[in-house]
Amino acid sequence: MSAKNNRFTYSLFWNCGLILLGSLIQAIGFKALGEPQGFVPGGLFGIATLVHYTTGMLNTGLIYLLLNIPMFILGYIFISRRFLGYSFLAMLSLSLFFMLVDFRIALSNQLYAAVTFGVFIGTGAGMVLRSLGSNGGLDVAAVILNQKYNIGVGKFYFIFNSLLFTFSFATLDNDLVIASMIAVFITSVTVDYCLSLFNQRKLALIISEKPQEIADQVMSHMKIGATFLPAVGAYHRREKTVLMVVINNIQLKRLEEIVFTNDPFSMFIVENTFNVLGSTFSKRKIY
Numbered sequence: 001m002s003a004k005n006n007r008f009t010y011s012l013f014w015n016c017g018l019i020l021l022g023s024l025i026q027a028i029g030f031k032a033l034g035e036p037q038g039f040v041p042g043g044l045f046g047i048a049t050l051v052h053y054t055t056g057m058l059n060t061g062l063i064y065l066l067l068n069i070p071m072f073i074l075g076y077i078f079i080s081r082r083f084l085g086y087s088f089l090a091m092l093s094l095s096l097f098f099m100l101v102d103f104r105i106a107l108s109n110q111l112y113a114a115v116t117f118g119v120f121i122g123t124g125a126g127m128v129l130r131s132l133g134s135n136g137g138l139d140v141a142a143v144i145l146n147q148k149y150n151i152g153v154g155k156f157y158f159i160f161n162s163l164l165f166t167f168s169f170a171t172l173d174n175d176l177v178i179a180s181m182i183a184v185f186i187t188s189v190t191v192d193y194c195l196s197l198f199n200q201r202k203l204a205l206i207i208s209e210k211p212q213e214i215a216d217q218v219m220s221h222m223k224i225g226a227t228f229l230p231a232v233g234a235y236h237r238r239e240k241t242v243l244m245v246v247i248n249n250i251q252l253k254r255l256e257e258i259v260f261t262n263d264p265f266s267m268f269i270v271e272n273t274f275n276v277l278g279s280t281f282s283k284r285k286i287y
Contacts (some may be wrong), residue, residue, distance in 0.1 A: 015131040019090045022127030026135070027097030029120030032105045037113045040168060040180040041121075042161035042187065044068065044137035050164070054171055064137070071140040078144045086133020087140065094135065114179040118186025125187070126194025129153060153195060158188040201273045202252055206243040206259055207231075208266035215243055217258045222251060246273070 030041065040046055048063035057063075068091075075084050107113040128135050134143050138160065145151040161184040168177045208214055215226045229242040247255055252270065259266050 015086055015133065016089065018127050018131040019086060019133055020093050022124040022131075023090055023093040023135075024097045024124070025127065026121055026124030027094055027101050028105075029117055029124060031098055031101040032103055033107070033113055033117040033120060034183075036104050037107075037110065037117070037179070038176055039114065039117055039183055040165070040172065040177065042157060042164060042180075042184045043139075044071070046161065046164050046168075050168060050171065068136055071137060074144060075134075075140040079140075079147070083133055083143070086131055087136045090128050090133055091136040110175070110179050111182065114183040115186050118183040119190055121183070122187040122190025123194060126191040126197075129191065129195060152192055155188065155192070157191065158185060161188075202247050202249065203271045203273050204245045204247060204252075204255055205229075205269040205271075206245070206266055207240060207269075208243065208259065208263040210263045210266075211241040211243045213262050214259055214266075217262065218243075218245060218255065221258065222247075222254060224251070 033039075034041060040050075044064060044067045048067060051057070051063050072084055072087070075087065105116070107116065125135055125139070129139065129143070134140055138157065139153075142151075142153045142156045145156055146153055162181070165177050165181050165184070168180070206214060211228065215228070218224060218226050224245065224247065227244040229244055231240045231242045232238070233240055245255060256268060259268050
């Protein structure tokens with residue numbers, strides 16, 4: 001990624017655009033699918049809903065606002081003012097779009113509705129989290145844990161919401177809770193997919209008798225770098241050189257062809273990587 005593109009991803013236009021579009025998609029999911037089906041939303045809004053159902057105190061929106069206060073304090077301490085500003089925009093735009101959306105997506109099958117609802121919410125939330133802000137609420141804690149301990153945002157949501165829905169069985173219809181949990185699972189998977197989109201790479205390890213020839217062709221034909229890793233064969237105790245290459249899905253078959261054209265007896269190992277930062281790849285996002 002060039003310095004120019006890196007500046008663009010930090011620009012006000014790009015981040016506000018992601019937040020507004022992501023918030024609109026979430027609002028459509030909540031208003032056109034979630035509300036008609038009676039799904040219980042996850043995160044802090046889900047807690048606010050349960051508190052309102054069980055105690056009758058205040059209204060859900062006010063409870064949600066109160067729960068956000070400590071989250072934004074944590075965001076101010078551990079992240080940045082810029083993060084809080086973008087997150088505040090996300091909260092406002094989601095509320096506004098929710099009021100403006102005035103249609104329903106008619107789905108009679110509850111399972112289909114749960115899956116579709118999860119895709120909408122996950123896509124919208126993932127787009128907002130690709131910006132330098134968040135959706136507010138539980139997103140703040142998720143971003144802090146991701147930055148400090150590399151805990152996946154989607155996985156954190158799934159664990160938290162699973163605990164939330166465990167308590168929901170005591171007060172809500174069982175079928176509705178199960179459908180809501182399915183929606184939450186789809187949401188968590190979709191969020192992680194959106195966050196890894198365009199960043200996911202393949203890590204290729206090549207064990208061959210001709211590592212230098214393969215590396216030369218990789219660098220000349222594919223215009224990407226490679227790294228030599230020293231290794232020792234366990235059986236013959238002979239020193240070897242393992243070639244490591246980081247590529248995307250499109251480049252995988254070209255690399256495979258180069259490897260086996262040079263050495264048909266090579267060992268070609270490919271692993272998925274969630275994200276690759278630095279060098280000519282994606283730059284580290286600083287909130």
